[in-house]
Amino acid sequence: MTKLTANVPVIEPPAWALSQRALLDLLDGGWRLFSDRYTRPDGSLRYSGRLSTRDGADDFFEPFFNWPQLYLLGGADDLLPACARHWHGVAGQMTALGMFADEFEIGYDWFHQGESLLFSYFLTAADPAAWTERAARFADLYLDPAKGNYDPGHRIIKAPHNGSGGAREGVSDTPSYPWTEAEAAQYGHPLDWLDPDSGPPGEDPRLGTEMQRRLGRGDAVGNLSVAGLVGNAYLATGDEKYAAWLREYVGAWQRRAEENGGVVPDNVGPDGVVGSLLDGRWYGGHYGWTWPHGLYSLGQASAVGALSTALVTGDDHYLDLVRTLLDEVIARGVKLPFSQSDSANQGRWRAHLGPDVDTPTLLVPYRHSDKGWFDYNPVQTSVPLALWHHTGAPEDRARLDALRAATGYDWATVRPFRDKEEAGHEEPWYAYLCGDNPAYPERILAAAHAQARRRIALLRANAGRDLPEEAIHLWQNVNPVVTEALTQTMWGGPQVVYNGGLQQARVRYFDAERRRPGVPDQVAALVSAIEPEATVVTLVNLSATEDRTLIVQAGAFGEHEIRTAAADRAEEGWTGHDTEYIHHEPVLSRQEIEVGGPHLTVELPAGTSITLTLRLRLHAYRPSYRAPWERSS
Known part of the structure; x- marks a missing residue:
């Protein structure tokens, strides 16, 4: 493996490096506190209630989803076994509550399953030897038609609710859909084209029956998030059967979108025909265009499906x-102020926009029904940014630039909010990558400190509560592990697409001495550019007494090639003579070497830093969870 040795002195440690290491320490204390106050010795959550609907299993896994991601970044050694203990404890808890069989959800929608499965995807990436069998077994629930989920003839998953129990018909286990008055007021009612009976729609005795019949069978666009599960199995095993299934299943959805003028439909009947259960409508399916979230949910599902398939197959046409x-x-x-929109998701976007809610900006329709397009919101930037990050293509960058130009607010603004996706700061990060927001690393790390400290305070204030079923979202709301800032600054990647995506990164790191993923202790990393021809990474060893060695990997899964690496070299003599009162400014020269592979070893002697300019060839190798030393053996 090609090697570079740093020798540029760390005279005044960069503020971002100190903040990054302090954040890692803060999060280490946070997860330990959560584990102590909210979980039992077997790793399960402290909860004495029951679950009365099909919903809820995801809420038990989501509080931990990014803990193994923190380990991959460089979290504590004992975080990995703690994550495994919590996963097994919660899986056993869900089995006891009747939600799981064979360690997998019996049958529920993939808007929720995708969220909860991020925990196992990151665990598989962190410890493939321990999790590969499980990754393959879970994916085979969909590859093997005998498991009851997949119809290879029509290339559909046979119901919106599916899992270890096969296709699970219906959308609930009650005669009517469990829809509160508040939810109905926020989102409206599904199947709003039915001729109303007398009285309010929520009291229409047909609504539950028609929902079960029309929305509880056939494929739904949300099932595209299954691609993350299948892609995870491919990364762990390298078995081409997973790539073949993704070509087949995601390719079928792509053809349906092409036949619908480019807009992906949200439903396919058991006969393989779009709209056959909805009187020909391409909209109106479960978690689709009409109800309840529209583009918010199906945009993420489409991104998970397309990006996972492109990664695994190497074929970007799925994008x-x-x-x-x-x-x-x-x-x-x-172009309209958000405060004047008909948005059904006011809370999320008001936190995102802050005082700019009254500024005219680009709003796009998130939903469609018989009355046309409605529910206008800003574009969820995470989706087009994930697309551009994967391809680096000019057309995908142009889309982002056009969106930025069309918005009425400053993309460089960093607000210390949290959203459900543990993300939401893609816009100021993109401005930083464009060279327009130089203070971003310090600002986003400061915002992450604020988020983590707020959640730790909430965690402490709510510890010991015996939660009722309706309050179980508390766990994810007080999860003290915040990783978006670390993912962007250290890996040069966006936060994972929340509804079941696979991690994206320009670079990742491995501790060469301890042979584990993540940066070594006291090492900080900053990616300041992610163009293929100039991916710039700065590594700093803050320890003035201990040497460190790490391996830089191109891509989250070693899928990119480092063609060349250039770095500054410092001439000797910066300390000056011991009789002098000041140090000398280092005199730098430039060194460039050929690499020709996905890995580069970097030696960081005590108190040194190195800035690498990596010229990459994207998607040059088969992506894999294998560690660098396993690839070269």
Whole structure:
């Protein structure tokens, strides 16, 4: 493996490096506190109630979803076994509550399953030897038609609710859908095209029956998030059967989108025909265009499906599924203050926009029904940014630049909010990558400190509560592990697409001495550019007494090639003579070497730093969870 040795002295440690290491320490204390106050010795959550609907299993896994991600970044050694203990404890808890069989959800939608499975995807990446069998077994629930989920003839998953019990018909286990008055007021009612009976729609005795019949069978666009599960199995095993299934299943959805003018439909009947259960409508399916979240949920599902398939197969044409979807809704956008919109998701976007809620900006329709397009919100930037991050293509960057130009607010602004996706700061990060927001690393790390400290305070204040079923979201709301800032600054990657995506990164790191993922102790990392021709990474060894060695990997899964690496070299003599009162400014020269592989070893002697300019060839190798020393053996 090609090697570079740093020798530029760390005279005044960069503020971002000190903040990054302090954040890692803060999060280490946070997860330990959560584990102590909210979980039992077997790793399960302290909860004495029951679960009365099909919903809820995801809420038990989501508080831990990014803990193994923190380990991959460089979290404590004992975080990995703690994560495994919590996963097994919660899986056993869900089995006891009747939600799981064979360690997997019996049958529920993939808007929720995708969220909860991020925990196991990161665990598989962190410790593939321990989790590969499970990753393959879970994916085979969908590859093997005998498991009851997949119909290879029509290339559909046979119900919106599915899992270890096969296709699970219906959308609930009650005669009517469990829809509160508040939810109905926020989102409206599904199947709103049915001729109403007398009285309010929520009291229509047919609504529950018709929902079960029309929405509880056939494929739904949310099932595209299954691609993350299958992609995870491929990364762990390298078995081409997973790539073949993704080509088949995601390719079928792409053809349906092409036949619908570029907008992916949200439902396919058991006969394989779009709209056959909805009187020909391409919209109105479960977690689809009409109800309840529209583009918010199906945009992420489409991104998970397309990006996972492109990663595994090396064929980027699957990304057209997301490109055409984005372009079609953006073309229908209007410029209007968000405060005047008909948005059904006011809380999320008001936190995101802050005082800019009254500033005219681009709003696009998130939902569609018989009355046309409605529910206008800003574009969720995470989707087009994930697309550009994968391809580096000019057309995908141009889409981001056009979105930025069309918004009425400053993309460089960093607000210390949290959203459900543990993300939301893609816009100021993109401005930083464009060279327009130089203070971003310090600002986003400061915002992460604020988020973590707030959650730790809430965690302490709410510890010891015996939660009722309706309050179980508390766990994820007080999860003290905040990773978006670390993912962006250290890996040069966006936070994972929350509804079941696979991690993206320009670079990742491995501790060469301890042979584990993540940066070594007292090492900080900053990615300041992610263009293929100039991916810039700065590594700092803050220890003035201990040497460190790490391996830089190109891509989250070693899928990129480092063609060349250039770095500054310092001439000797910066300390000056011991009789002098000051140090000398280092005199730097430039060194460039050929690499020709996915890995580069970097030696960081005590108190040194190195800034690497890496010229990459994207997607040059088969992606894999294998560690660098396993690839070279």
